[in-house]
Amino acid sequence: MRMHWPSLRGAFRVWQRDATIFKKFWKPALMPNFIEPFFYLAALGLGLGAFVREIDGQDYLQFIGPALLASNAMFAASFESTYNTFVKLRFGKVYDAIVATPVNAEDIVVGEYLWAGTRALLYGTAFTLVLAVLGLVHSWWALLLPPFLFLVGVMFSVMGTLFTSLIKSIDFYAYYFTLVVTPLFLFSGIFFPVDGFPTPVPEIAWMTPLYHAVNVTRALATGPSPEILVDVAWIVIFTAALAMLPVRLMRRRLIS
Amino acid sequence: MTPVSLKARGLRKAYGEFEAVKGIDFEVYRGECFGFLGPNGAGKTTTMKMIYGVVIPGGGELSVVGRDVRRDIREIKRRIGVVPQENNLDEELTVRENLLVYGRYFDLPRKLIRRRVEELLEFVQLSEKSGERVEHLSGGMKRRLLIARALVNAPELVVLDEPTTGLDPQARHLVWEKLRQLRNGGTTLILTTHYMDEAAQLCDRLVIMDNGNIIREGAPQRLIEENTSPEVLEFRPRPDRLEDLQRLLETEAEHVERSADLLLAYTHDSDALMQAVRRSGIEIENTLYRRASLEDVFLRLTGRRLIE
Structure with a gap:
């Protein structure tokens, strides 16, 4: 079966469809994703932070605040590419309607990547403003945070869509969140630095995606060093290497 | 063209x-x-x-x-x-x-x-x-x-x-x-x-x-026109007379189909067929006359009804 190369125009139309619906529901939809980081900031930054000495010369709130931007983007894109995508695929039959138009199955998947990235960008921008108000942003490089969070969103959308393309029932997402998303959240250097641990802990962390995203958001908020280019490159290469696999698998679920 | x-x-x-x-x-x-x-x-x-x-x-x-x-x-x-x-x-x-x-x-x-x-x-x-x-x-x-x-x-x-x-x-x-x-x-x-x-x-x-x-x-x-006769008579006889009626219709009509307790007789002359059935004295609970439709074509071609 021949796959078609995704068309950006078709992908844009799918993105536009999602944006149309988002415009109607953005306030209730935005709230949970927006509020959640506050709980972490309050509970861990202020609560736990009262018992923690400085980490890398930063107080604890400063240490975790910008890092939570990365995990926030991960959560936004992961929910979008798992539950939301599955509902559109199986229950709403939204994709069945779209593949009968000049928009092909391949375009749909790419459009959803872009939309997940956009959601990560929207949440991330709002959250960045809050961090700025709290005095946790110290560098003009922070202006690069929204486009970077878009990239992080696309990366986690590719991973989430890959899982979605493989499962038959919505119940399987519990595995994805428990075995993939949650460990990434806890062990990617958001709450404690992993670099100081003995081998192989830092090496394992280096192999995982959120670790690099955390390095970059933390650096952009406080003034980056050129080392983060390695992290950005890691994310770009990982995303590009994986991106076409879900496209192929999702096509098989829509076209027989 | x-x-x-x-x-x-x-x-x-x-x-x-x-x-x-x-x-x-x-x-x-x-x-x-x-x-x-x-x-x-x-x-x-x-x-x-x-x-x-x-x-x-x-x-x-x-x-x-x-x-x-x-x-x-x-x-x-x-x-x-x-x-x-x-x-x-x-x-x-x-x-x-x-x-x-x-x-x-x-x-x-x-x-x-x-x-x-x-x-x-x-x-x-x-x-x-x-x-x-x-x-x-x-x-x-x-x-x-x-x-x-x-x-x-x-x-x-x-x-x-x-x-x-x-x-x-x-x-x-x-x-x-x-x-x-x-x-x-x-x-x-x-x-x-x-x-x-x-x-x-x-x-x-x-x-x-x-x-x-x-x-x-x-x-x-x-x-x-090509696959069935133009007129159809649908008979629902008393269950014990079903076989008798089917035998009669098979000699009198051009074609007969049976669907559960219903007999469908296809003909060009429904009046003549009706009279033959009356003469036989077989009790019929229900008779329906209609023109043949595509349903009849399908039944004739496959022996099955369209919606089962």
Whole structure:
């Protein structure tokens, strides 16, 4: 079966469809994703932070605040590419309607990547403003945070869509969140630095995606060093290497 | 010679061991209404899906609006409309938004979409519902909206998979009326149905499908004339006299079919047949006279009823 190369125009139309619906529901939809980081900031930054000495010369709130931007983007894109995508695929039959138009199955998947990235960008921008108000942003490089969070969103959308393309029932997402998303959240250097641990802990962390995203958001908020280019490159290469696999698998679920 | 809008040669599709479509040939001419009639599982829907590119043919040739489905599917989809069997309207959008968003998939200019959407809402009589969420519509309204959606790109050919299944008679007649208007406006229609009356009402030509094969092809009236007698008498005798009556009818009528406790006798002269039955003295609980329909053709050709 021949796959078609995704068309950006078709992908844009799918993105536009999602944006149309988002415009109607953005306030209730935005709230949970927006509020959640506050709980972490309050509970861990202020609560736990009262018992923690400085980490890398930063107080604890400063240490975790910008890092939570990365995990926030991960959560936004992961929910979008798992539950939301599955509902559109199986229950709403939204994709069945779209593949009968000049928009092909391949375009749909790419459009959803872009939309997940956009959601990560929207949440991330709002959250960045809050961090700025709290005095946790110290560098003009922070202006690069929204486009970077878009990239992080696309990366986690590719991973989430890959899982979605493989499962038959919505119940399987519990595995994805428990075995993939949650460990990434806890062990990617958001709450404690992993670099100081003995081998192989830092090496394992280096192999995982959120670790690099955390390095970059933390650096952009406080003034980056050129080392983060390695992290950005890691994310770009990982995303590009994986991106076409879900496209192929999702096509098989829509076209027989 | 009328130009051909769609052409299939040896078209086939198998899913593993199961052959859904077993090598069928047909042509659809521009501007006609062409029907696929057959029971569930006959291969109609698979054939429709091959036309709009959701199922890739396993073998044979299929060209739609002059283009090969394997090579130019995007261009084909740009020029045709699709009314699927299963409602897949965007439930999160209103009636009007469904059409606006769908129009964008065709890369139409925004202004053109807006104008066409209002015209189409008018056409399917949903203007007053345009701001409602789709989930609040009745079944008939949803189907009309699906038809309007399929027309948003002003297609030259529209594929309709069971456009009236599950609708009440009134909603059904309204859909038929819209489809006739479309056809009169020059749009080519391809539809599947398992309703004989629908096929007879709408189609200029049709094929009868069964088990993945086309078993007959022609104009509805012609199919009736060629494959069955013009008149039908349906008898429901007392159960203990069923065998006797069947034996009698088999000598008197041109052809007899039995469907549960019902005997169908096909004839050119129903009066003579009726008299013969009366003379026999067999008690009949119920008799119905009617003209032969496509249902009878299907029954004659396959020995089974369309909807079992």
